[in-house]
Amino acid sequence: MTQDELKQAVAQAAADYVAKHAPAGSIIGVGTGSTANFFIDALAPLKDRYKGAVASSEATRLRLEGHGIPVLDLNDVDDIPVYVDGADEIDAGLNMIKGGGGALTREKIVAAVAKTFVCIADGSKLVETMGKFPLPVEVIPMARAHVARELVKLGGRPQERAGFVTDNGNLILDVHGLAITDPKGLEAQINQITGVVTNGLFALRPANICLLGTPEGVRTLG
Ligand SMILES: O=C(CO)[C@H](O)[C@H](O)COP(=O)(O)O
Numbered sequence: 388m389t390q391d392e393l394k395q396a397v398a399q400a401a402a403d404y405v406a407k408h409a410p411a412g413s414i415i416g417v418g419t420g421s422t423a424n425f426f427i428d429a430l431a432p433l434k435d436r437y438k439g440a441v442a443s444s445e446a447t448r449l450r451l452e453g454h455g456i457p458v459l460d461l462n463d464v465d466d467i468p469v470y471v472d473g474a475d476e477i478d479a480g481l482n483m484i485k486g487g488g489g490a491l492t493r494e495k496i497v498a499a500v501a502k503t504f505v506c507i508a509d510g511s512k513l514v515e516t517m518g519k520f521p522l523p524v525e526v527i528p529m530a531r532a533h534v535a536r537e538l539v540k541l542g543g544r545p546q547e548r549a550g551f552v553t554d555n556g557n558l559i560l561d562v563h564g565l566a567i568t569d570p571k572g573l574e575a576q577i578n579q580i581t582g583v584v585t586n587g588l589f590a591l592r593p594a595n596i597c598l599l600g601t602p603e604g605v606r607t608l609g
Pocket residue numbers: 418419420421422423472473474475484485486487488489490491494
């Protein structure tokens with residue numbers, strides 16, 4: 388199976404999960420990235436069952452609206468039963484690195500509201516120790532150099548994502564060379580650096596389940 392076929396399989400499994408667990412009339416949280424895009428396509432046939440979706444990025448908003456799925460402002464929503472999103476890396480404890488697409492802050496906000504976070508990923512994303520994928524950190528532009536110096540003190544090699552501006556008007560530092568043995572501790576520590584909006588570790592709010600695409604079928608973790 389190709390990687391896209393694995394992503395499609397987990398996206399369909401997530402749509403089936405939503406159909407089973409999100410009550411009719413509820414609002415679905417939708418992540419960002421190529422796997423989340425497959426999920427949006429799989430969600431489209433179910434759209435009349437739900438009131439709409441909350442999007443974690445402008446790209447996701449456009450794709451949802453392209454399918455005729457109403458997109459709501461998170462400030463008008465009290466309850467998101469299920470949030471479905473991809474990951475760049477996930478470990479056995481369902482901690483993740485996210486933000487390869489640069490949408491980490493909005494993803495973290497939607498995940499904070501959601502009752503259940505369903506991670507969808509192809510099998511290549513499952514790792515023993517996170518950190519091979521550079522950790523994205525969203526930074527207020529005037530704090531770039533200060534935050535970079537602080538990240539070097541933590542043992543990382545930050546690199547500005549060239550020419551990239553987040554949906555919030557900020558920049559991304561991708562931090563190479565971290566072996567993340569304490570994901571919760573590192574997530575909290577990086578978020579303490581003045582000028583950091585947030586970082587791509589999802590360990591303080593990990594996924595609740597992961598639907599993992601393998602050639603043998605979709606495995607459920609958690
Ligand atoms: O966090 C993300 C975007 O900010 C994505 O979920 C992550 O980068 C995985 O993307 P893909 O499904 O394309 O592999």
